[in-house]
Amino acid sequence: MRDRPARHLTRWYAAIIDTLFPVRCLVCGCDDPALKLGMCSSCDKAITALCREPACPTCARGVANYEVSKGLCGDCRDKKPRVDGTVRAGPYVEMMQPLVRAFKYQGQEDLLQFFGPRLVDEISRASWSSRVEAVAMVPTHWRRRMRRPFYAPSALAEYVSKSCHLPLVGILQRTRCGPHQIGLSYTARIQNVHGAFAMRSGVKLSKARILLIDDVKTTGATIDECARVLRRSGATEVYAAVAARVQASPGDGANLSAM
Ligand SMILES: [Zn+2]
Ligand SMILES: [Zn+2]
Secondary structure, three states, X not given: OOOHHHHHHHHHHHHHHHHHOOOOOOOOOOOOOOOEOXXXXXXXXXXXXXXXXOEOOOOOOEOOHHHHXXXXXXXXXXXXXXXOEEEEEEEOOOXXXXXXXXXXXXXXXXXXXXXXXXXXXXXXXXXXXXXXXXXXXXXXXXXXXXXXOOOHHHHHHHHHHHXXXXXXOOOXXXXXXXXXXXXXXXXXXXXXXXXXXXXXXXXXXXXXXXXXXXXXXXXXXXXXXXXXXXXXXXXXXXXXXXXXXXXXXXXXXXXXXXX
């Protein structure tokens, strides 16, 4: 009985805060009282439609439908991808950006319930889905992990591992803490991550089929480097699943400041 005044005060305080600072849709900023995972219903509907747009089965870049049926987009045909197939929860387009940033940089953990189910759905529909033996995440350097305790690829990898009933294996490590990839050109990104990853000591793979998880794929330089390390250690097939895919291609030069 004694804590009743305190409870009243808490309720009053919450009501005042809600009035002064109404919770707004992460995407459009409206104050719809029925937000779901930080989004109003019309943004949720529009984003769901965006996530269903066709993407290249190899690199997950948004493409026309006829390229999906070929299995490779123009970019993938010009090089020999180290990743056999990639899926994304959605494209990194303007509407998706506030969600990706909140998840990746602001540690908004509840957005795992937005990206996780969409990613698992894409994985289950991929032609290679039943071939995957284990899930691994693109690792970050321990120094960065200390600065940012919530690491989106780790949360996503755990979600995928549980939902797809696949073991989550910590086989990769980041050995060099170089500068962020943000703002670097396509070529500089490749150089920046070259040699930045290694297998954990004592780990050897035997004809393994691994699914790599990351939060955002921009040029694919990071995932490609991880795939190179995995293949050199005995992986025969490497697939990737990411929360969002930037519409970048090698010809984009320095115009890669988004992520
Ligand atoms: Zn909205
Ligand atoms: Zn492609």
